[in-house]
Amino acid sequence: MTAPLYDPTRTALLFVDPYNDFLSEGGKLWPQVAPVAASVRLHDNLRAVVAAARAAGLPVIVVPHHRAAPGDYERWGHPTPYQAASGSVQVFAAGTWGGEWHPDFAPQPGDLVAKEHWGSSGFANTDLDFLLKQCGITHVVVIGLLANTCIEGTSRFAAELGYHVTLVTDATAAFSQERMRAAHEFNGPTFAHAIVSTRELLERLPVAVAP
Numbered sequence: 001m002t003a004p005l006y007d008p009t010r011t012a013l014l015f016v017d018p019y020n021d022f023l024s025e026g027g028k029l030w031p032q033v034a035p036v037a038a039s040v041r042l043h044d045n046l047r048a049v050v051a052a053a054r055a056a057g058l059p060v061i062v063v064p065h066h067r068a069a070p071g072d073y074e075r076w077g078h079p080t081p082y083q084a085a086s087g088s089v090q091v092f093a094a095g096t097w098g099g100e101w102h103p104d105f106a107p108q109p110g111d112l113v114a115k116e117h118w119g120s121s122g123f124a125n126t127d128l129d130f131l132l133k134q135c136g137i138t139h140v141v142v143i144g145l146l147a148n149t150c151i152e153g154t155s156r157f158a159a160e161l162g163y164h165v166t167l168v169t170d171a172t173a174a175f176s177q178e179r180m181r182a183a184h185e186f187n188g189p190t191f192a193h194a195i196v197s198t199r200e201l202l203e204r205l206p207v208a209v210a211p
Helices: 030-040 042-056 081-089 128-134 150-160 177-190 198-204
Strands: 011-016 060-063 139-145 164-173 194-196
Touching (some): 011 042, 011 150, 030 042, 030 177, 042 060, 042 164, 042 198, 060 128, 150 177, 177 194, 194 198
Parallel strands (some): 164 194
């Protein structure tokens, strides 16, 4: 797939779940993420994409998962196994270090932060679609974690809502190489308009013009 040159007035960068529990040494999920993250140079690529997006004038929107609290799912009739496991482990727990932003990827002045999502989609029961529409966005570039859960869920929903969706294969990670391959080779082409590497994306982002 070939990505277009992205118009900064119509394109937003969605950064999904940049929490310490995912991205920092000592995070609850970091041991499961680390092998794939190392293989794709995840942190370097996330930094490069975010920096390039800001330099090009793209809105950066953080798309955070619900911060866990005790008893979250006790009254839920049908929590998924994924939700139940997250609740029992208290991933991204509210008021804890694990539920704070990784220091390299904390929102900056001018960035937007969507309401927290409970499942895999950053759109379901949040204000993300509203924020994008208010900014006049038609194209989204999606990075963060995990490739086969929240990245896929958010991107699928975006496509259903009519957005042009770009996945960045090495600005995400998963718990195994098999999950990464499924996300990008088998599932991604069914909903994404462009599937690119960080290098390919940076080649297509406009260069910021100094005032």
